[in-house]
Each structure stands twice: as C-alpha cells, then as structure tokens.
Amino acid sequence: MPSLTRVDDLTRGMSSNLRLNEDQYIRLRSVNQIKLARLDEIEYEYTDAEQRRQKAAELEAQYEAECSRILTPTQLSVFRAEQNQQPDQPNKNDSNEGGLG
Incomplete structure (x- = not known):
C-alpha cells in the first residue's frame, strides 16, 4: 500500500497543473492510489x-x-504533454535491489 503522502503529493501536483475541480481531485486521488499500489506490487x-x-x-x-x-x-491534452516530457521514471528499487527500502 503506497503512503498517503505519496498519493496526496501526486494528486496535488496534478491538481495544480491541470486545475482540477473537487470531484476530479477525489476521483483522481483514488486512481492514483490504485496506480501506486499496483506499481509497488x-x-x-x-x-x-x-x-x-x-x-x-x-x-x-x-x-x-x-x-x-x-x-x-x-x-487530458496537458496531462499527455506532461507525460511525454518526463523521461521514464526510474524504478525506485533499482538502486537497492533486494533490499527492504
């Protein structure tokens, strides 16, 4: 399970860049939590x-x-443009593979 801080940070960043309304923020927060949990898995x-x-x-x-x-x-256009500008995110566990961190 990803930390709530991680989920909130991701969603807040999206909210700032995409100017989300409250409903969108709530829905994306849930989607982000699922995405981060699945990435961890x-x-x-x-x-x-x-x-x-x-x-x-x-x-x-x-x-x-x-x-x-x-x-x-x-x-969605802004979101996709931002996704294309970011290089592939490095795997956070690559630097300490096999470790607990």
Missing part, C-alpha cells in the same frame, strides 16, 4: 527488469484510460 512480484517494464507500461495504459474518463479534453 509490480516491483515486488517481478524480478526481471523487462517484465517490470512491460507490466508498468500496461498499468500506465490503464491509468491513462482512467484519466481520460475523469479529465476534460483540454486537461
């Missing part, structure tokens, strides 16, 4: 880096589909 379940990348890509596609149901077309 993928990191734990798959030791092969290629499998992790593949599963993370599948998750990202599902996440974008959920976001497209919540965001307006304008917000």
Whole structure:
C-alpha cells in the first residue's frame, strides 16, 4: 500500500497543473492510489527488469484510460504533454535491489 503522502503529493501536483475541480481531485486521488499500489506490487512480484517494464507500461495504459474518463479534453491534452516530457521514471528499487527500502 503506497503512503498517503505519496498519493496526496501526486494528486496535488496534478491538481495544480491541470486545475482540477473537487470531484476530479477525489476521483483522481483514488486512481492514483490504485496506480501506486499496483506499481509497488509490480516491483515486488517481478524480478526481471523487462517484465517490470512491460507490466508498468500496461498499468500506465490503464491509468491513462482512467484519466481520460475523469479529465476534460483540454486537461487530458496537458496531462499527455506532461507525460511525454518526463523521461521514464526510474524504478525506485533499482538502486537497492533486494533490499527492504
């Protein structure tokens, strides 16, 4: 389970950039919590880096589909532009693989 701080930070950042209304914020917070929890599961379940990348890509596609149901077309364009500007996020466990952190 991801920390609530992590979920809130991600959602607040999106709210600031996308100018979410209250309903969108609540719905995206839930979607973000599920996404972060699933990313943690993928990191734990798959030791092969290629499998992790593949599963993370599948998750990202599902996440974008959920976001497209919540965001307006304008917000979705901004969201996708931001996603394309960011390099692939490094796996947070790569630096201490096999560790507890």
